[in-house]
Amino acid sequence: MAHLPSSSAGPGLADAATPAFSPLYQQIKALILESLQAGEWKPGEAIPSEMDLAGRFRVSQGTVRKAIDELAAENLLLRRQGKGTFVATHSEQQVRYRFLKLMPDAGDLASEGQPQREVLECRRVRAPAEVARMLALRAGDAVVQVRRVLSFGTVPTILEDLWLPGAFFKGLTAQQMAGYHGPTYAMFEVEFGVRMVRAEEKIRAVAADAVQAELLQVPHHTPLLSVERVAYTYNDAPMELRRGLYRTDTHHYRNELN
Known part of the structure; x- marks a missing residue:
């Protein structure tokens, strides 16, 4: 442009x-x-x-x-x-917390620190039809699919699946995602020149299936908070589909309404 x-x-x-x-x-x-x-x-x-x-x-x-x-x-x-x-950059404190809504029941985000990230999968795949639609791609276009577990104080708390347009995230690796010490959106800015400026989320309650329960170390059918997010860069171009499952026994989802 x-x-x-x-x-x-x-x-x-x-x-x-x-x-x-x-x-x-x-x-x-x-x-x-x-x-x-x-x-x-x-x-x-x-x-x-x-x-x-x-x-x-x-x-x-x-x-x-x-x-x-x-x-x-x-x-x-x-x-x-x-x-x-x-x-603005996602490394800035006030911008970083715009997209971080899971809060600890005790203490605050500063005292809790950055989560430990275990990247279970990071690979290029052909976009399924639903993922392609939500990212404004054609079915079969390349996307980077990531699955990771975020832990706080060694407790697995969030299981996330991410899909990113392959054309914008060439070369993204599991090591790169796991090794970056700042916010993930800050890494997208620095390494790939993609800045997320807003997001839309859908939230519902679900029961953990066997795989999810094992990864989050909770009993089968434990209630979890399911958060589906589409994040956009400038001009409302979708750049990330993220589906997260949150444990809420030690954390809660907090939103401010103005």
Whole structure:
């Protein structure tokens, strides 16, 4: 995708995908998103100042500020007092916890630390029809399929199955996933240039089958929380299907509703 146009606001904005009748700041927001998607500014890097962007688009600084305010509220950009505005990264504490909803009953996430990851499987396969549909692929396209167990304090707590579009995650290995010490989404940013910006989840209660019970070290038919997530990068492109089974004897699923 092309970088942000340097021409005047009128012609440049009229060519953008955003409808011409949308507010001017929304059109500026759409153009900044295009540049983020194109990789002009990488996660963790500073974007140009509001003054520079105002000159680039030939709009007022206030219009640019309003666009950036919305992107910051959506955790796509991060303002740092006295330093400027940066592309948010999943290594940042506040962004990391947007996608981590399983909380310990005792203590907090900081005291619990990162989970221990055991990757049981990581292989390229042809996408089954349902997986292909949810990732906007064609049936039979290549996907990377991952199965792993996440443990807290040596207690297996989460069993996850992940499917990732093969075209974007070439070369991903079990060793790479198990050995990365930060959040998985941060690894996707750093190693593959894929940034998850939002997710949709479906949650239901299920009973553990024999295999799941063995991997999570619980009795057969133990109630588990099933969480199916589709995570998206810019422009609502699906980049991950994740199905997790959560033990809730020592943890709970926490969500904030605003």
